[in-house]
Amino acid sequence: xxxxxxxxxxxxxxxxxxxxxxxxxxxxxxxxxxxxxxxxxxxxxxxxxxxxxxxxxxxxxxxxxxxxxxxxxxxxxxxxxxxxxxxxxxxxxxxxxxxxxxxxxxxxxxxxxxxxxxxxxxxxxxxxxxxxxxxxxxxxxxxxxxxxxxxxxxxxxxxxxxxxxxxxxxxxxxxxxxxxxxxxxxxxxxxxxxxxxxxxxxxxxxxxxxxxxxxxxxxxxxxxxxxxxxxxxxxxxxxxxxxxxxxxxxxxxxxxxxxxxxxxxxxxxxxxxxxxxxxxxxxxxxxxxxxxxxxxxxxxxxxxxxxxxxxxxxxxxxxxxxxxxxxxxxxxxxxxxxxxxxxxxxxxxxxxxxxxxxxxxxxxxxxxxxxxxxxxxxxxxxxxxxxxxxxxxxxxxxxxxxxxxxxxx
Amino acid sequence: xxxxxxxxxxxxxxxxxxxxxxxxxxxxxxxxxxxxxxxxxxxxxxxxxxxxxxxxxxxxxxxxxxxxxxxxxxxxxxxxxxxxxxxxxxxxxxxxxxxxxxxxxxxxxxxxxxxxxxxxxxxxxxxxxxxxxxxxxxxxxxxxxxxxxxxxxxxxxxxxxxxxxxxxxxxxxxxxxxxxxxxxxxxxxxxxxxxxxxxxxxxxxxxxxxxxxxxxxxxxxxxxxxxxxxxxxxxxxxxxxxxxxxxxxxxxxxxxxxxxxxxxxxxxxxxxxxxxxxxxxxxxxxxxxxxxxxxxxxxxxxxxxxxxxxxxxxxxxxxxxxxxxxxxxxxxxxxxxxxxxxxxxxxxxxxxxxxxxxxxxxxxxxxxxxxxxxxxxxxxxxxxxxxxxxxxxxxxxxxxxxxxxxxxx
Numbered sequence: 001x002x003x004x005x006x007x008x009x010x011x012x013x014x015x016x017x018x019x020x021x022x023x024x025x026x027x028x029x030x031x032x033x034x035x036x037x038x039x040x041x042x043x044x045x046x047x048x049x050x051x052x053x054x055x056x057x058x059x060x061x062x063x064x065x066x067x068x069x070x071x072x073x074x075x076x077x078x079x080x081x082x083x084x085x086x087x088x089x090x091x092x093x094x095x096x097x098x099x100x101x102x103x104x105x106x107x108x109x110x111x112x113x114x115x116x117x118x119x120x121x122x123x124x125x126x127x128x129x130x131x132x133x134x135x136x137x138x139x140x141x142x143x144x145x146x147x148x149x150x151x152x153x154x155x156x157x158x159x160x161x162x163x164x165x166x167x168x169x170x171x172x173x174x175x176x177x178x179x180x181x182x183x184x185x186x187x188x189x190x191x192x193x194x195x196x197x198x199x200x201x202x203x204x205x206x207x208x209x210x211x212x213x214x215x216x217x218x219x220x221x222x223x224x225x226x227x228x229x230x231x232x233x234x235x236x237x238x239x240x241x242x243x244x245x246x247x248x249x250x251x252x253x254x255x256x257x258x259x260x261x262x263x264x265x266x267x268x269x270x271x272x273x274x275x276x277x278x279x280x281x282x283x284x285x286x287x288x289x290x291x292x293x294x295x296x297x298x299x300x301x302x303x304x305x306x307x308x309x310x311x312x313x314x315x316x317x318x319x320x321x322x323x324x325x326x327x328x329x330x331x332x333x334x335x336x337x338x339x340x341x342x343x344x345x346x347x348x349x350x351x352x353x354x355x356x357x358x359x360x361x362x363x364x365x366x367x368x369x370x371x372x373x374x375x376x377x378x379x380x381x382x383x384x385x386x387x388x389x390x391x392x393x394x395x396x397x398x399x400x401x402x403x404x405x406x407x408x409x
Numbered sequence: 410x411x412x413x414x415x416x417x418x419x420x421x422x423x424x425x426x427x428x429x430x431x432x433x434x435x436x437x438x439x440x441x442x443x444x445x446x447x448x449x450x451x452x453x454x455x456x457x458x459x460x461x462x463x464x465x466x467x468x469x470x471x472x473x474x475x476x477x478x479x480x481x482x483x484x485x486x487x488x489x490x491x492x493x494x495x496x497x498x499x500x501x502x503x504x505x506x507x508x509x510x511x512x513x514x515x516x517x518x519x520x521x522x523x524x525x526x527x528x529x530x531x532x533x534x535x536x537x538x539x540x541x542x543x544x545x546x547x548x549x550x551x552x553x554x555x556x557x558x559x560x561x562x563x564x565x566x567x568x569x570x571x572x573x574x575x576x577x578x579x580x581x582x583x584x585x586x587x588x589x590x591x592x593x594x595x596x597x598x599x600x601x602x603x604x605x606x607x608x609x610x611x612x613x614x615x616x617x618x619x620x621x622x623x624x625x626x627x628x629x630x631x632x633x634x635x636x637x638x639x640x641x642x643x644x645x646x647x648x649x650x651x652x653x654x655x656x657x658x659x660x661x662x663x664x665x666x667x668x669x670x671x672x673x674x675x676x677x678x679x680x681x682x683x684x685x686x687x688x689x690x691x692x693x694x695x696x697x698x699x700x701x702x703x704x705x706x707x708x709x710x711x712x713x714x715x716x717x718x719x720x721x722x723x724x725x726x727x728x729x730x731x732x733x734x735x736x737x738x739x740x741x742x743x744x745x746x747x748x749x750x751x752x753x754x755x756x757x758x759x760x761x762x763x764x765x766x767x768x769x770x771x772x773x774x775x776x777x778x779x780x781x782x783x784x785x786x787x788x789x790x791x792x793x794x795x796x797x798x799x800x801x802x803x804x805x806x807x808x809x810x811x812x813x814x815x816x817x818x
Contacts, residue, residue: 204630221613286598313730
């Protein structure tokens with residue numbers, strides 16, 4: 001995908017390395033004490049001497065610490081690479097960016113696939129139930145460890161946006177601004193329902209075995225179906241129509257990237273040819289695309305992490321049933337809320353609820369609903385307009401600090 | 410549910426029986442000749458001597474021939490019972506109603522679970538790929554067998570509506586009116602995608618075994634997940650919020666009706682208690698509801714039928730890529746198109762495409778978008794407004810015939 005590394009060095013943040021930070025104990029929201037906890041994280045740009053230019057980026061369900069640049073010897077840029085770099089929305093010439101893999105994840109941070117020091121085996125379902133607040137509490141440990149007293153901003157979309165709201169509610173004195181994107185104060189029953197069928201799909205996989213699959217075959221089929229469901233909800237009716245239409249796909253291609261079918265056919269006890277080639281194969285491009293995305297996902301994601309993280313999203317309620325405006329009263333954090341017109345998974349009305357609560361609490365708040373057809377994926381794809389909004393918002397907040405020097409206020 | 414059968418006799422069509430009709434051979438759209446074919450069907454009301462009062466009702470994905478009344482010794486009324494009976498939308502004092510289970514189904518009509526006379530075993534995936542046009546062609550055989558030359562109307566919602574459109578296009582001289590409800594000329598990529606993940610979920614179930622599960626355990630977990638996905642798409646964000654909110658459910662209740670979890674726990678190799686009770690159980694009412702619906706469905710539906718029927722829906726294109734207005738040119742069939750405001754699975758714009766094509770073809774067409782919050786399920790639930798529309802439309806068509814006697818015109 002990326003051809004010339006020299007060009008990248010100029011446009012991107014270049015070669016990056018994931019680092020880790022381990023601390024002994026985290027007090028979970030449930031009261032349980034859990035540890036040790038390792039967080040994988042990356043940083044981009046340079047910390048200024050006032051330590052006033054730090055932005056924490058929080059990732060979505062399937063994201064990780066690798067938000068920008070490329071790893072040595074690899075080609076794939078970070079998940080928000082188009083937003084992070086010199087002159088970009090998160091301008092690395094100006095700001096110091098941190099992104100860490102969430103607690104419960106599977107990309108370097110402690111999660112269900114990590115070794116439980118008490119047993120020498122992966123935690124599996126002995127991993128404690130975690131919440132979005134726990135994820136954020138672990139991030140606070142990392143920020144403290146890095147010596148940052150006050151963040152310039154916390155920014156994230158989707159589940160990343162839930163983390164932003166958790167920061168806003170639980171650590172109002174540790175940040176100067178917050179940018180929750182395409183997110184919600186709490187999941188609606190429809191959002192819970194989509195996560196629930198994903199979980200059911202994983203748990204229905206015979207290989208799941210109550211989560212104890214680490215020394216055997218992983219429940220990849222169930223996880224792939226969960227991911228496919230997710231992908232439909234991340235796109236819009238319109239973006240799918242624009243991308244695929246009803247184009248029929250090359251049957252040969254189906255077998256190239258469809259592990260379910262290939263495996264099914266290889267392991268089939270049925271007479272050859274009993275499965276009609278034009279039958280339950282991916283006739284339409286959209287079917288092939290979903291299978292491809294499902295297949296790719298299982299190579300890089302742990303099914304138990306999927307269960308724990310989606311459950312944390314569903315259980316999240318930014319204010320534990322108190323009105324958000326009550327909780328935010330007196331906060332001096334500046335807020336930019338962004339939603340996308342065609343996002344039906346995290347519809348604009350949910351972002352407007354955040355805005356309304358902020359306004360009622362007299363928190364300085366800007367809101368923009370970007371006119372996009374990309375659906376929920378827009379927070380990753382609407383580079384130009386979203387960058388413009390974020391860039392100018394951050395500049396304003398940063399400049400206000402530079403002038404007033406209100407550090408710690 | 411139904412307490413007093415005497416009351417039912419007055420309000421409902423009473424005790425009904427499913428009948429069957431078998432014919433030797435059906436020429437499929439693919440060119441293949443398939444047979445014998447049995448269709449299960451029910452009728453309500455009386456055929457008048459002119460045979461001019463016949464309405465064919467076509468069912469949706471999970472429907473069957475049992476549209477109204479109750480079966481001897483059973484309590485559950487037919488799936489459209491509130492619409493069919495004396496004085497109802499389909500007034501059995503006036504009309505003769507037919508409803509048949511689709512070809513490929515599993516409720517009495519020939520489908521993948523039927524015995525293949527050549528092998529003495531269920532067809533499984535040796536069942537031919539069928540299309541909506543094949544389903545309708547089989548219905549035409551039944552209608553001919555019953556001696557009906559011209560139907561007063563063909564009416565159906567969702568996949569039933571696809572069948573209505575197939576009748577309209579392929580047998581314009583065999584019907585006087587058509588009522589496609591909450592349906593589409595052809596599936597969008599999003600509609601295909603939702604069906605595809607349902608199919609993938611079934612095929613991912615280890616018990617599916619390329620469809621050869623009839624002498625063993627059925628792929629109920631995969632089918633249950635497919636049904637859960639379906640249910641989310643049949644409701645609306647709003648109707649789910651109204652029905653469930655974020656109410657937490659009684660944990661004990663979870664195990665009462667959740668076969669996945671019960672089975673998982675019973676067969677678990679993990680130490681007792683290793684699955685946190687508050688972890689991946691159905692914490693929210695909406696989760697319990699979905700599991701319950703998934704569980705109920707697998708008792709009454711065949712997984713291979715689900716594969717074949719959803720594929721027929723996805724492949725359906727009413728006009729094989731010709732503009733519908735061209736195909737309908739000169740048709741004297743009267744059309745009533747109904748859609749529902751909150752239906753995001755078969756959005757109103759798809760119904761408007763049908764209306765536009767009918768208008769361009771100068772076909773007499775009425776359109777109504779009913780203001781409902783029920784989502785796609787509205788075609789089963791919006792009894793009052795929908796009944797009113799259908800009742801008056803049918804009366805008008807029936808009365809026009811009575812006056813002009815244009816039989817066979």
